Amino acid sequence: MAKTSSNTPPKTPGAIRGTQDIFGPDAEAFAFVTETFERVRKLYRFRRAEMPVFEKTEVFARSIGETTDIVSKEMYSFEDRGGDSLTLRPEFTAGIARAYLTNGWQQHAPLKLATHGPLFRYERPQKGRYRQFHQIDAEIIGASEPQSDVELLAMADQLLRELGITGVTLQLNTLGDADSRDAWRAALVEHFRGVKGELSEDSQERLEKNPLRILDSKDPRDRQFVADAPKIDAFLSDEALAFFEQVTSGLDAAGVAWNRAESLVRGLDYYRHTAFEFVPDEGSAAAAALGSQSTVLGGGRYDGLMESLGGPVTPAVGWAAGIERLAMLVGDKAPDPLEAIVLVENDAGMAAAMQLLSRLRNGGVSADIMATGSPKKRYDKAVKQNPQHILRVDERGYHGMSGEGDNARILAAIEKSSP
RNA sequence: GCGAUCGUAGCUCAGUUGGUUAGAGCGCCGGUUUGUGGUACCGGAGGUCGGGGGUUCGAGCCCCCUCGGUCGCCCCA
Known part of the structure; x- marks a missing residue:
């Protein structure tokens, strides 16, 4: 029995900032996305997995890197009654990696997994960005061959087509192996340090914290220095180059259109080789519909992740895509007729x-x-x-x-x- | 964390240089008409104009604070 201590009527609590109540056409579009994903992932023989929505904080902190802003400011972390620090999952990959290691899923390697559900990030909401949002996710764990990257990208491409999404193109890059990546990074730091005074304030900051990110700066002052920055291609080992060529030729054979994006990077060190995003073409309806948060699907190869979680060296590649963003692109779905x-x-x-x-x-x-x-x-x-x-x-x-x-x-x- | 912008009925929105009891459409409820594939008309309920303070004879409107939404920056696993 609810009791009111005064005569004032009870106030309806508001929703949490950045959460959404999805209904009507938006909910139909959301369901269309997840249903299409379920259908397509079965065609590619990806197995469904369900993970907890929360984990020990260290699962994410160690995979993402203890020092970054992400861990200190962008995660929903809290202490449970036993004093353990827990975190609402901000991504699927770390939790999947943890599940793979703790459940002995090595026995199934190479393992193709798919899942979807809610994720949580402590951010200011804006178009296509929420504190509780939803993703579909696909991973191939325990496979080091470039054919896995191709298969994963072919599935992504087919999914977008079956969703009826057009005006979106695969942007593809390689970060090389660990040595290539380190050498490139050092060269970039040297290059940008030489012109530090002329960079935007944000990029001067990035130079210390995350120099690769200068490459996708939105500030026009940085543009000319980004244009003549060193390219990863000059630092690729023979093996890394061969890997990338097998990915691109495989995509061509599979009929997946792609575009080389030399500035596409990943901030975290465990990413190796392939990095990719499906991004709306400039001026397309998709670009107009999405606003500034426009990447529709992104991922890459993360061969270094399992080690950071205390597991054996385990190659893996995966992607995730925001359901809300995809739903914005699929248009209104006519509800099934009432018979x-x-x-x-x-x-x-x-x-x-x-x-x-x-x-x-x-x-x-x-x-x-x-x-x-x-x-x-x-x-x-x-x-x-x-x-x-x-x-x-x-x-x-x-x-x-x-x-x-x-x-x-x-x-x-x-x-x-x-x- | 920073910036811009917007908060009026359940929803979408009007509301004049500050001026009486704040309006419309849709939706909801009731009635008349129609009489069986989206009839027309009449009526009703529903708002402390996000909240608080200030200016003024008088504030939905002007000023300050605050809360919330939206969009962008930072960040982007």
Whole structure:
């Protein structure tokens, strides 16, 4: 029993900042995305997995890197009653990696996994960015061959096509192996340090904390220095170059269009070789629909992650995509049509109407009932739901159907369960 | 963390240089009409104009603070 200590009525609590209540066309689009993903991942034989939405904080802290802003400011962390620090998952990959190690899933390697669900990041909300958001996710763990990268990207490409999303292109880069990456990074630091005074304030800061990020600076002052910055290609080992060439030739063979993006980077050290994002083409409808947070699907190869979680060296590659962003691009989905509506013209026929309704539904016919409000207005309200057929019930019971088109399924449903 | 912008009915929005009891459409409820595939009309309920303070004879409107939404920056695993 709720008690109020004063005469003031209780105030309705508001929703948490950055959370969403998804309903109507948006909810239909959301479901279309997850249903299409489930269908496509089965075509590629990815196995479904479910992970907890929270983990020990160290799972994410160690995978993401203890020092970054991400860990200190962007995660939903809290202490449980036992004093352990826990964190709502901000990504799928770390939790999947932990599950792989703690459950002995090495026995299934190479393991193709798919999942989807909510993720949490403590950020200021903006278009396409929420504190609780949702992703679909696909990973291949325990496979070091470039064919895995190709397979994963082919699946992503097919998914986007089956969602009917156009105007989005795969942007592809390689970060090389660990040695290539380190050498490139050193050269970039040297290059930008030489012109430090002319960089934007943000990029001067990045020079110390995360120099690779200068490459995707939005500040026009940085643009010329980014343009003539050293390229990864000059630092690739023979093995890294061969790997990348196998990825690109595999994509060509699979018919996946791609574009080389030399400035596409990953901030975290465990990423190796392939890095990619599907991004709207400039001026496309997709770009207009998404605003500034426009990457639709992104991922890469993270061969160094398992070690940071205390596991054996385990190559892996994966991607994730924001369901909300995909849903913004799929357009309105017409809801499934209502096949039959039972119109109760007189409440004396209510029992007959309920029996009819359950026969319809048991027979696989989508059906609803209109039996409330002014009896004189029920007809109009029934019509407004745009049913394919209206079945009338009054004190005599069911007495007739109107509507155009095929009603065989409805008749069958009524007959089949009749005595 | 920083910046811009917006908060009026359940929803979408009007609201004049500050001026009486704050309006419309949709939705909801009721009635009349119609009488069976989206009829027309009449009526009703519903708002402390996000909240607090200030200026003023008088504030939805002007000023300050605050809360919330939206968009962007930073960050982007």
